[in-house]
Amino acid sequence: MDLGIKDRVAIVAASSKGLGKASAMALAGEGVKLTLCARGEEALNAAADEISGKTGAEVFSMAVDVTNKDDIDALVKATVDKFGKVDILVTNAGGPPPVVSFLDVTDEGWREGIDLNLMSTINMCRAVVPHMKAQKWGRIVNIMSISVKQPLDALLLSNVSRTAVVGFSKTISNELAGDNITVNTVCPGAILTDRVKNMTQARAKNEGKTQEEILAAYTDIIPMGRIGRPEELGGMVAFLASEHASYITGTVIQIDGGFVKGYN
Ligand SMILES: NC(=O)c1ccc[n+]([C@@H]2O[C@H](COP(=O)([O-])OP(=O)(O)OC[C@H]3O[C@@H](n4cnc5c(N)ncnc54)[C@H](OP(=O)(O)O)[C@@H]3O)[C@@H](O)[C@H]2O)c1
CATH class of the missing domain: 1.10.287 (Helix Hairpins)
Structure with a gap:
């Protein structure tokens, strides 16, 4: 199926490895022009080479820490300078550390967990949405976790900061729907x-x-x-970023082989 997004421009965060890279690969396979980012340059350059080598896609990459707002703003500016626009944003980051008891988490630990998953998502959306509004087309897909459907033992910081992302995304999906911008969240299980x-x-x-x-x-x-295999999540990200998903917004979809036991 042609997803109808050839020559669209995507920023895929935290994409030198794993789920971010698989999402970037799936988008590149559809002819999307890509900006990749991660902190470590070596793996980032290797991912950019692998993706452009396999798909022929135009790939730009930049070493960025998504917890740093200035880095995010610079990434979006560099993307617009290079490709002239940004149509698709895939938010992603590393995972916060496990926690034995909530009493052990310091103020700093809370701030770090919230910066990593929640504030990085908010700051990326703030930076790209003005561009998407101006062109009346945009797709935002957040890579979160099944921890937003069912809390995972010992992953307190993930459970808390990622459910906040769902609240943020659902709220802004309502605000942005009239501008033809969709906002959806994918929830990997074990991949x-x-x-x-x-x-x-x-x-x-x-x-x-x-x-x-x-x-x-x-x-x-x-x-x-x-x-699961990373490409099984990448395929869903590419679909939600596509023309075919034009009427899907505010959703939270698990890709987990049936792991979540609830109805949704
Ligand atoms: N795989 C699973 O089963 C699974 C399940 C549920 C949720 N998740 C969540 O999905 C996300 C991705 O997981 P993954 O399995 O793909 O991990 P991974 O294979 O370790 O890849 C993580 C990627 O994120 C980058 N990254 C990490 N922190 C970053 C930061 N502060 N700024 C920019 N880039 C950053 C890493 O590069 P650098 O280290 O060089 O920056 C790397 O490219 C994580 O939040 C994880 O908790 C994964």
Whole structure:
């Protein structure tokens, strides 16, 4: 299916690896021009080369920390200087650290968690929306987590900061609908990215088990009986960014092999 977004311009945040990179790859496969960003330049350059090599897409990349508002503003300005516009924003960042008890989280820990997932999303939207409003076309897709559907044990900071993103996104989706700008959120369950590989390797070492045994504990509680592939999330991001998703806004969609047990 042609998604109808050839020559659109997308900024994909936190995209040198994992879910951001898979989303960028899916958009590039549709002929979208891309701005990638992450903090580490080496992996970022490798991702840009891989994506342009595989798809032929025009790819611009910039080392940016999404918790820094000045970095975000510079990223959006550089994108508009290079490509003349910005049509699609995919927000994404790293994940906050696990927490044993809420009493252990300091003021600074709260601020860092909120800056990482909530303020980065707000600041990216603030920077791109004026451009989208001017052209009366825009797509914003947030990469969050199933923690917004069902709190995950030990991920207090993720549970709190990401549900706030859902409140923010639903609210601005109403405000922006008349400008033909959609705002949707995708919620990965367990998807085999570098982050999950590293986490499961570390757990295997700590618990004296194999990585396969640790992964089996994840997949046992997933109705599909397997962990997800990054491109399975990337495909949904590209669809929500497409012409075909023109009447879909304010939604929160899990990509989790059936892991969430509730109705929505
Ligand atoms: N994979 C899953 O199963 C899963 C499930 C639920 C939610 N999530 C969430 O989805 C997001 C992406 O996860 P992933 O699995 O794709 O992780 P990943 O494979 O570790 O990739 C993370 C990417 O984000 C970049 N990044 C991290 N912090 C950043 C920052 N402050 N500014 C700019 N870029 C930053 C990293 O590059 P640099 O480190 O070089 O900056 C890297 O490109 C995370 O928030 C994670 O918690 C993942």
